[in-house]
Amino acid sequence: MDFGPYLLLATMEGAVGAAVLALTALGLSLVFGVMRVVNVAHGEFFMLGAVIAWWVAHLVGAHPALGFLAALVVAPIMVGLVAAVAERLVLRRLGYDPEATIVATIGLLYVIQQAALSTFGPDARPVEPPVDFRILLPWFGYSGYKLLVIAAAAALMLCVWWVLARTRVGLMMRATRFDRETARAFAIPVDRVYGGVFALGAMLAAVGAVLIVPIQQAHYLMGHDPLLLSFIVVIIGGLGSLRGTVLAALVIGMSDGVISVFFSPTLAKILATLLVAIVLVIRPTGLFGARAA
Amino acid sequence: MTAGGLDRAALLHLAVPALLFALQFVLPDYHHVNLARVMVLASFAAGYNIVFGYTGLLSLGHAMFFGAGLYTAGLLAQYAGVAAAPGFVLAILAGALFAALVGILALRTSGVSFMIVTLMFAQAAYLALHYFGDYTRSDEGFVVPAELRRLFGLALADPATRYFTALALFTGTLAVCHAVARSSFGRVLAAIRENEERTRMLGYDVFAYKLVALALSGAVSAAAGAAYAMLFGYVGAGLASIQYSIYPLLWVLMGGAATVLGPFLGTLAMFYLVDTASGFTSAYLFLVGLALIALVLFFPKGVLGTLRERALPWLP
Structure with a gap:
């Protein structure tokens, strides 16, 4: 294959990764933005979404598309419930203290990981893609499902944006994020907003996982990379800035895909993590933080 | 602080190594090895506690500092034939230097940013171990041959020598932590913890104090790492993974943060809790996770911290 088509393939692969990453990171960013909580268990919500998707698709059994659609509904709801329970039982009791919540979500990470290992097992298991067609380009055929993933992720992000910017619930979230005390004074149920936001963040990760699972297989350790990449994205994009998060997800996801194709993926990750550390040291608000916060 | 309080504290800290010394004659083989391991890991936790x-x-x-010691001693022995004693010293220097370098960058941030920056540096170090997998053998790791693991002519692979060396390391770190806790340096560190701005206003160079504390902590962690490589003969990237950054946090939280004996108590308790649990279930991560959540929810001061608050105010 010539260099041109090769680059095109790398870009397309990068775009799929970027789309899912943007969804996952958006969840993390939302939680951090509104609640000021760094959710270390975010990657495990992602993993949980993928594992539940496998269960659901397996149980439904009929046509792959049917199982997949069922998973797309069931997995985020179940993950959202787990997150809501964790928020109610643990995070709220800690008063959302930043350091204590980090330790608690690390604990949550282990509990969820172990739960998946004990029930789902150590094997990676695939979910069949709901559609099976290939788009034939002049140089290679490309999975139509991957393009669907990009479209679905984009649509979902537009939805989140619409909820945040145009609805009453979104207004409550933004008010809570802006000033918790004043929001409470205006009779906004801050506790319920926090619970909802934490669940919503987890659900976004779960949706991302359901979308990726026909491409990547479900595995109990799969939450690690999305967590790290989401951290990177949220920091580069500016802590709590949604626009920055999406933009950074596209840049990081695309470049991760492209660099991984041409160079060593390990080197790409080393460079990305070091870059994040340096960005945080030099500009604690992130690259886009000051503008879009 | 009365003279009596000081005596009691000093006596207690002499009693613990003395008890550990005596225990080796009565312990069965299995617990003999375990306790040596606990002492090395407790030294790591003590370094983290600073x-x-x-x-x-x-x-x-902190896994990167533990790993710095582990790999400095391990790689030097493996590829340059450096003996245990100079390897140990070089590992401590490497740990202190590495921690100081990380600190110069990471200490410019605070709170949540500091956690993430340290996490990212540790992750980059862990990935670098994989990138240079030809030498480090990545997750698989390598075994340091027994003939290289000698200290002053004694074989470190021998159980009795191993126990003694671990005890010596542990007593050393205990002395360092005790000295830090009692010194004016330690008091400034506590002041920074309680109110950083006020400490700055009083004229202390907060950044310099934090940097020295981190370098000291890195040196102690690296000493534990080097001891681990030399005593148990195994060097692998798993020992520098994120898990080994979280373990010392868990051990210190359990035993009691800012207590001299807390890290040892926490390591001992957690080690045997996991050891007992793995007897009838492989799901020991549940235990680690639930312990973290329960500690931070109900018991944020840990065992010794609570004890100090309730009954023993003289406990350092």
Whole structure:
């Protein structure tokens, strides 16, 4: 294959990764933005979404598309419930203290990981893609499902944006994020907003996982990379800035895909993590933080 | 602080190593090895405690300092035939230097940013171990041959020598932590933990104090890492993974942050809790996770911290 088509393939692969990453990171960013909580268990919500998707698709059994659609509904709801329970039982009791919540979500990470290992097992298991067609380009055929993933992720992000910017619930979230005390004074149920936001963040990760699972297989350790990449994205994009998060997800996801194709993926990750550390040291608000916060 | 209080504290800290010394004659083989391991890991936890407990900095990257010691001693022995004693000294220097370098960058941030920066540096170091997998053998790791693991002519692979060396290391770190806790340096660190701005206003160079604390913590952690490589003969990237950044946090939280004996108590308790649990279930991560959540929810001061608050105010 010539260099041109090769680059095109790398870009397309990068775009799929970027789309899912943007969804996952958006969840993390939302939680951090509104609640000021760094959710270390975010990657495990992602993993949980993928594992539940496998269960659901397996149980439904009929046509792959049917199982997949069922998973797309069931997995985020179940993950959202787990997150809501964790928020109610643990995070709220800690008063959302930043350091204590980090330790608690690390604990949550282990509990969820172990739960998946004990029930789902150590094997990676695939979910069949709901559609099976290939788009034939002049140089290679490309999975139509991957393009669907990009479209679905984009649509979902537009939805989140619409909820945040145009609805009453979104207004409550933004008010809570802006000033918790004043929001409470205006009779906004801050506790319920926090619970909802934490669940919503987890659900976004779960949706991302359901979308990726026909491409990547479900595995109990799969939450690690999305967590790290989401951290990177949220920091580069500016802590709590949604626009920055999406933009950074596209840049990081695309470049991760492209660099991984041409160079060593390990080197790409080393460079990305070091870059994040340096960005945080030099500009604690992130690259886009000051503008879009 | 009365003279009596000081005596009691000093006596207690002499009693613990003395008890450990006596225990080796009665312990069965299995617990003999375990206790040697616990002492080495407790030294790591004690190093972590200097930063987390006394200075109030939550680092999520201490595995890189443990790993710095582990790999400095291990690689030097493996590829350059360096003996245990100079390897140990070089490992401590490497740990201190590495921690100081990380600190110069990471200490410019605080709170949540500091955690993430340390996490990211540790992750980059962990990935670098994989990148240079030809030498480090990545997750698989390598075994340091027994003939290289000798200290002053004694074979470290021998159980009795191993126990003694671990005890010596542990007593050493205990002495260092005790000295830090009692010194004016330690008091400034506690002041930074309680109120950083006020300490700055009083004229202390907060950044310099934090940097020295981190370097000291890195040196102690690296000493534990080097001892681990030399005593148990195994060097692998798993020992520098994120898990080994979280373990010392868990051990210190359990035993009691900012107490001298807390890290040892926490390591001992957690080690045997996991050891007992793995007897009838492989799901020991549940235990680690639930312990973290329960500690931070119900018991944030740990065993010794609570004890100090309730009954023994003289406990250092």
